[in-house]
Amino acid sequence: xxxxxxxxxxxxxxxxxxxxxxxxxxxxxxxxxxxxxxxxxxxxxxxxxxxxxxxxxxxxxxxxxxxxxxxxxxxxxxxxxxxxxxxxxxxxxxxxxxxxxxxxxxxxxxxxxxxxxxxxxxxxxxxxxxxxxxxxxxxxxxxxxxxxxxxxxxxxxxxxxxxxxxxxxxxxxxxxxxxxxxxxxxxxxxxxxxxxxxxxxxxxxxxxxxxxxxxxxxxxxxxxxxxxxxxxxxxxxxxxxxxxxxxxxxxxxxxxxxxxxxxxxxxxxxxxxxxxxxxxxxxxxxxxxxxxxxxxxxxxxxxxxxxxxxxxxxxxxxxxxxxxxxxxxxxxxxxxxxxxxxxxxxxxxxxxxxxxxxxxxxxxxxxxxxxxxxxxxxxxxxxxxxxxxxxxxxxxxxxxxxxxxxxxxxxxxxxxxxxxxxxxxxxxxxxxxxxxxxxxxxxxxxxxxxxxxxxxxxxxxxxxxxxxxxxxxxxxxxxxxxxxxxxxxxxxxxxxxxxxxxxxxxxxxxxxxxxxxxxxxxxxxxxxxxxxxxxxxxxxxxxxxxxxxxxxxxxxxxxxxxxxxxxxxxxxxxxxxxxxxxxxxxxxxxxxxxxxxxxxxxxxxxxxxxxxxxxxxxxxxxxxxxxxxxxxxxxxxxxxxxxxxxxxxxxxxxxxxxxxxxx
Numbered sequence: 001x002x003x004x005x006x007x008x009x010x011x012x013x014x015x016x017x018x019x020x021x022x023x024x025x026x027x028x029x030x031x032x033x034x035x036x037x038x039x040x041x042x043x044x045x046x047x048x049x050x051x052x053x054x055x056x057x058x059x060x061x062x063x064x065x066x067x068x069x070x071x072x073x074x075x076x077x078x079x080x081x082x083x084x085x086x087x088x089x090x091x092x093x094x095x096x097x098x099x100x101x102x103x104x105x106x107x108x109x110x111x112x113x114x115x116x117x118x119x120x121x122x123x124x125x126x127x128x129x130x131x132x133x134x135x136x137x138x139x140x141x142x143x144x145x146x147x148x149x150x151x152x153x154x155x156x157x158x159x160x161x162x163x164x165x166x167x168x169x170x171x172x173x174x175x176x177x178x179x180x181x182x183x184x185x186x187x188x189x190x191x192x193x194x195x196x197x198x199x200x201x202x203x204x205x206x207x208x209x210x211x212x213x214x215x216x217x218x219x220x221x222x223x224x225x226x227x228x229x230x231x232x233x234x235x236x237x238x239x240x241x242x243x244x245x246x247x248x249x250x251x252x253x254x255x256x257x258x259x260x261x262x263x264x265x266x267x268x269x270x271x272x273x274x275x276x277x278x279x280x281x282x283x284x285x286x287x288x289x290x291x292x293x294x295x296x297x298x299x300x301x302x303x304x305x306x307x308x309x310x311x312x313x314x315x316x317x318x319x320x321x322x323x324x325x326x327x328x329x330x331x332x333x334x335x336x337x338x339x340x341x342x343x344x345x346x347x348x349x350x351x352x353x354x355x356x357x358x359x360x361x362x363x364x365x366x367x368x369x370x371x372x373x374x375x376x377x378x379x380x381x382x383x384x385x386x387x388x389x390x391x392x393x394x395x396x397x398x399x400x401x402x403x404x405x406x407x408x409x410x411x412x413x414x415x416x417x418x419x420x421x422x423x424x425x426x427x428x429x430x431x432x433x434x435x436x437x438x439x440x441x442x443x444x445x446x447x448x449x450x451x452x453x454x455x456x457x458x459x460x461x462x463x464x465x466x467x468x469x470x471x472x473x474x475x476x477x478x479x480x481x482x483x484x485x486x487x488x489x490x491x492x493x494x495x496x497x498x499x500x501x502x503x504x505x506x507x508x509x510x511x512x513x514x515x516x517x518x519x520x521x522x523x524x525x526x527x528x529x530x531x532x533x534x535x536x537x538x539x540x541x542x543x544x545x546x547x548x549x550x551x552x553x554x555x556x557x558x559x560x561x562x563x564x565x566x567x568x569x570x571x572x573x574x575x576x577x578x579x580x581x582x583x584x585x586x587x588x589x590x591x592x593x594x595x596x597x598x599x600x601x602x603x604x605x606x607x608x609x610x611x612x613x614x615x616x617x618x619x620x621x622x623x624x625x626x627x628x629x630x631x632x633x634x635x636x637x638x639x640x641x642x643x644x645x646x647x648x649x650x651x652x653x654x655x656x657x658x659x660x661x662x663x
Contacts, residue, residue, distance in 0.1 A: 012038045045069055049093050053086040069093060111218035112138045119168065122147070124378070125245025131237070134169035140216035144170030144178065146236040147247045149220075151227060151282045152204075158317050161227045161282055164204065164220060165236065168247075172215040172223060172236070174198050180226050181235040181246045192229075195239055199225030232285060248373075248411075252286045254302040255573040257331045257502040257549050261296040261612075262311075265322040273297070276319025283318070284310055293453075294614030300331060303571065304553065329612070330502055330549045332605060333457040333576055334449035336361050336495035342632045343464050344490035344625060348479040355438070355483055356465035359491035362458045366393045367414040370406055377406060399462070405439045408447035408455055417442045420462040430468040430475075437477045438463065441484025450489040450497070451583055451619055452609040457500055457576060461488050490624040494633060498578050499602045502549040505574035508559065509540050510567035517562040518543055525551035546574065550605070579605060584619060 011018075011025045016037045019030045025037060035044070049069055056062040059078035066073065071092045080088060091097075115138040123132055123145075134142025145168045151161040165172065172178070175198060182192030202209040202222045215221040226236060233249040264273045277297060281289045287310055288300040301307040311325060340358040347354050366389075369375065375388060382401055389400040399418050406413035417439060421431065446456040469475050506527065508518050515532065522529060527547040534541050547555065552571060559567050581588075581602035588603045590596065596604045607617050622630060 012042065046093070049089050050086060053089045054082050066092075115168065115218075122247045123245065124248060125243070129243070131169060131241065135217075137169075138217045139169050140171050140218070142169040142217070143241065144172065144236065144238045145247075146170070146172060146215075148180075148226070148230050148234040148236065149250060150233070150285060151230060152222065153279070153283060153317075155207075158279065160224075161230075161279075162202075162222045162224050163227050163230060163234075165215070165223045165226075166220050167215050167217045169217045170238070171217065172198055172201065172221065174200055174213070177239045178226065178236050179239050179241060179244060180229050181237065181244055182229060182231065183233060183246065183249055185235075185244075185246050187243060187245070193244075194229040196226040196228065198223060227282075231282060250285070252302075253572075254286060255502065256286055256288045256300040256302055257573060258303055258307060258328055259298055259300040259331060260307055260311075260328045261292075261298050261326040262314075262323045263297065265324055269321045272319055272321050273314075273323060276314050276321060279318040280310055280314050283313070292613050294612070296326075302573065304328065328553055329609075332452065332454045332502075332579075332609060333500040334451045334454055334492070335456065335458050335498055335500050335578065336492055337498050337578065338496035340491045340495040341636055342494060342629060344487055344494060345465070345629045346483045346487035346490065346626055348475075348483045350474060350479055352469035352471070352474040353434070353480060353483065354465070354467040355463065355480075355487045357487045357491040358462050358464055359488070359495040360460050360462070361495075362414070362416060362460045363393065364458065366416075367458045369393075370414050370416070371412050373412050375406075376411075377403065378411070404435065404463075405442060407439075407443045407445075410443070413443075413446065414457045415442075415446045416460045418460060418462045420464050421466055426466050427468065427470075430470055431466050433472070434466075434468055434475050434480045437475075437480035438484045440477070441481045442488055444481065445485045445488035445492075450493055450624060451499065452606050453613055453615065454499075454609070456492065459492065459495075461491060486624055490621070490626075490629060493584075493619070493621045493624055497583065499583050499605055500576040501579050501605070502573055503575050503577045504547045504549050504552055504571045506545045506547045506552075506555075507570045508543040508545070508567055509535070509569075510543065510563055511539055512541055514563040514566050515541055515543065518559065518567060521555070521559050521562050522547065525555060527551070547571065548577070549573070584621075586618065 015027060017026045017029050017034055018024075018037045018040055019026050021030075049066065049071070052062055052065045056065065059075075062078060063073065066089060071089055073088060073092065077085065077088045116136040119132055119135045120127060123135065125132060127136075131143040131145050135145045146165045147168065148163045148165050150164045152164060154160045154162060177195055177197050180194050180196050185192045200211060201213075201215050201224070202211050204220070204222050209222060212221065215223070226234075235244075235246040237244045262273070264270050274297070277289045277299070280299075281287055284301070284306075286302050286306065290298050290300070292298055299307060299310060301310055307328070311323070315322065336359050339360040343356045343358050345354060345356045369392070375385060377385065380388075382403075385403055386395075386397065386400040389395040389403070390397060399420060402419040403416060404419055405417045407415045407417065419431070421428075442461060445461075446459070448454070449456045506522075510518055512534075519529065522545050525547060527545050529543060529545045532541055532543040555571070556569050559569055579602040581599045583602040583606040585603055588600050590600065590604055590607060606619075610617055610619075621633075625633060
């Protein structure tokens with residue numbers, strides 16, 4: 001049959017049979033039990049080649065058998081052991097191993113083609129600047145712009161790291177001096193920057209490194225000498241670059257939601273462990289290391305397996321120190337499910353400035369857009385931001401054109417700060433003088449929420465009133481920032497606060513007779529199945545479910561124990577969900593060593609998290625509210641209680657009246 005490769009490939013998949021008599025492909029079998037074309041033309045010859053290579057002991061018979069498949073081996077290869085002989089046969093049968101390289105060349109755009117979209121997507125500076133234009137053209141003679149993607153430790157010593165750099169424009173040369181910009185670098189705050197001298201450069205080729213004398217645009221290189229000021233990623237520009245800007249770091253597909261606290265087995269090894277944690281933080285892109293207020297050292301990663309790998313490297317690679325590991329826990333978030341009951345006011349310690357805020361929930365679609373970076377608050381004009389919010393999310397015109405900041409991440413935070421003050425009530429000029437301080441207080445409040453010092457999600461904070469002293473000495477950062485944070489706390493606490501927990505997407509592959517056991521294990525861990533369907537061409541089923549991360553510890557071991565090792569599971573972070581129950585309900589009594597009912601979970605998680613962090617167990621709204629707001633809030637609660645009692649009395653009277661009229 002005379003067919004080109006593409007036409008033949010189409011006939012090797014699906015319902016296609018080869019009729020040897022007619023020398024043509026048919027859509028129906030030519031005889032009973034006839035194999036499909038893929039089985040007949042690919043699998044069966046492959047099986048025969050494998051059988052001949054592994055079972056044949058006579059070289060001449062092997063050569064004659066392989067000749068039918070068009071394979072001819074050199075004479076010295078006929079005396080190989082079975083595995084090398086099979087490898088040599090398959091290399092002749094399938095050709096050189098170039099499939100991956102051919103797929104990359106066919107489907108991955110070249111650096112010159114992809115440069116323009118890459119720069120538009122990641123560069124935070126002016127896209128019309130010379131460095132951005134050169135990067136969009138992938139010009140090796142233009143101004144230098146390179147991005148540090150990841151750090152790799154030196155194979156000989158784990159104390160030094162090499163930077164994996166993607167050069168977007170210009171050329172990196174050993175011995176040249178460059179400016180390294182950290183992730184938090186801005187034009188207004190250049191603290192996270194340093195001048196470094198480039199050391200030896202190399203191409204990374206698997207486990208080998210090929211030294212090079214220059215690194216032109218369009219390639220990936222290992223660069224030494226610039227890693228001293230790099231934590232996760234960085235941007236490299238010329239030393240004298242005018243108005244430098246950074247490239248956005250790579251965003252990992254998962255989230256760091258699983259955490260463990262560690263301490264050295266010997267207290268004298270604490271400095272050694274801290275240094276090992278610093279190296280570990282640089283080597284693992286998704287890992288977060290922090291020190292809680294209680295003094296405990298915490299590692300936060302994407303999953304149990306991720307943290308297991310990190311702890312192994314901490315013990316054996318980067319620190320050679322024995323550590324004790326606490327029980328794993330998860331990170332939570334805080335949110336609001338209703339609008340603030342009253343405007344929450346706050347006065348600065350010097351008594352010269354007043355702020356008032358309300359909080360309300362943000363719809364999930366807008367929060368997803370903010371985290372995806374759909375709105376560029378720094379690069380877009382206010383009108384463009386307003387048009388986007390009004391057209392896509394139906395915001396009113398006043399709020400849409402008054403967005404100040406996102407938080408806690410300045411660029412992709414899921415919370416919004418809106419200036420909702422009126423010019424007739426507020427001095428806009430004086431308010432503009434303290435805008436940066438209010439934004440800093442907002443970022444502080446959304447980074448460490450009032451319930452248990454966890455980040456805040458899906459909340460919109462509206463500044464509804466502001467009385468700012470015209471004297472610069474009276475509205476400094478030390479006065480306004482803590483007040484803005486306290487007012488944001490009060491607004492969230494009066495807006496029906498709730499905890500949010502991370503939810504994992506689990507995909508379980510198991511035989512049909514194990515499905516009931518999988519359902520039982522998921523039900524005990526608050527999981528719910530989304531779908532289950534058979535896998536085509538196999539006796540297995542695929543079960544997709546959602547599982548809270550706090551109940552996922554030991555899930556894989558439990559699942560294999562109940563299915564005799566026949567089930568296999570993959571889990572990944574999927575979304576955040578509200579924990580059932582009210583975390584501020586002080587009437588809930590928590591009994592130790594007993595599973596709590598669903599309505600008590602939010603209270604239990606909050607109390608345990610606060611205990612672990614060394615915080616007081618109770619969250620007092622009175623501490624966050626000033627006297628004026630507290631009086632208004634208590635009056636509102638009194639009215640609601642009186643209304644509830646009146647409604648109950650009316651209902652009882654109606655029931656009595658209907659009961660008396662009944663014969």
